[in-house]
Amino acid sequence: xxxxxxxLPAKPICLNCALHTVCWNSHWLRGLLVDHVHTVEIPLFNAxxxxxxxxxxxxxEFVLPYQCEPLETHEQVAVEHLEGCSIRESAAEIGYDPxxxxxxLRRIFDQxxxxxxxxxxxxxxxxxxxxxxxxxxxxxxxxALLFAWLHRLAEVTGFSRRRRLMGLCNxxxxxxxxxxxxxVGKARSRMDCAPAPG
Numbered sequence: 001x002x003x004x005x006x007x008l009p010a011k012p013i014c015l016n017c018a019l020h021t022v023c024w025n026s027h028w029l030r031g032l033l034v035d036h037v038h039t040v041e042i043p044l045f046n047a048x049x050x051x052x053x054x055x056x057x058x059x060x061e062f063v064l065p066y067q068c069e070p071l072e073t074h075e076q077v078a079v080e081h082l083e084g085c086s087i088r089e090s091a092a093e094i095g096y097d098p099x100x101x102x103x104x105l106r107r108i109f110d111q112x113x114x115x116x117x118x119x120x121x122x123x124x125x126x127x128x129x130x131x132x133x134x135x136x137x138x139x140x141x142x143x144a145l146l147f148a149w150l151h152r153l154a155e156v157t158g159f160s161r162r163r164r165l166m167g168l169c170n171x172x173x174x175x176x177x178x179x180x181x182x183x184v185g186k187a188r189s190r191m192d193c194a195p196a197p198g
Contacts, residue, residue: 012047061167
């Protein structure tokens with residue numbers, strides 16, 4: 001947040017073809033509820049591909065599309081729920097409606113179920129470990145296992161922000177998983193959906 005341009009690549013690249021001509025296009029201000037009450041405006045940036053006639057948006061990994069809370073807030077609710085805290089308790093702690101938190105959890109856990117195999121395969125590939133069979137589990141167990149594997153990857157790679165494991169998941173997804181925890185709407189990934197390595 002102190003240096004928003006620091007996370008940008010030196011040169012923007014088209015997600016459809018690296019040979020296309022891409023130029024920086026614009027930036028806009030996005031409100032973020034940093035402490036559940038006060039809004040801070042941060043700039044987000046996009047580039048434009050002249051061949052595809054599409055914009056390419058660059059989001060910091062602590063921001064989720066369509067959500068005004070930072071990713072840590074969503075992750076805090078998910079982790080507390082997995083540790084046995086009720087939705088009402090979490091909602092009272094941050095001053096939100098329990099139904100809002102319930103929607104967050106449903107999205108996160110639904111996507112955890114979809115992403116588990118891909119994410120664990122990618123993590124095992126990155127840390128150089130053999131693929132392991134994944135047992136049949138409930139959605140809560142799936143989410144807990146995914147967080148555990150992401151925590152292991154954070155330890156191995158030195159990813160210091162341990163309350164931002166969902167952001168780490170988005171990063172290793174190379175753009176395919178960047179809607180984790182947010183409603184998909186009409187958004188789509190322009191990445192070629194190659195199978196996860198490993």
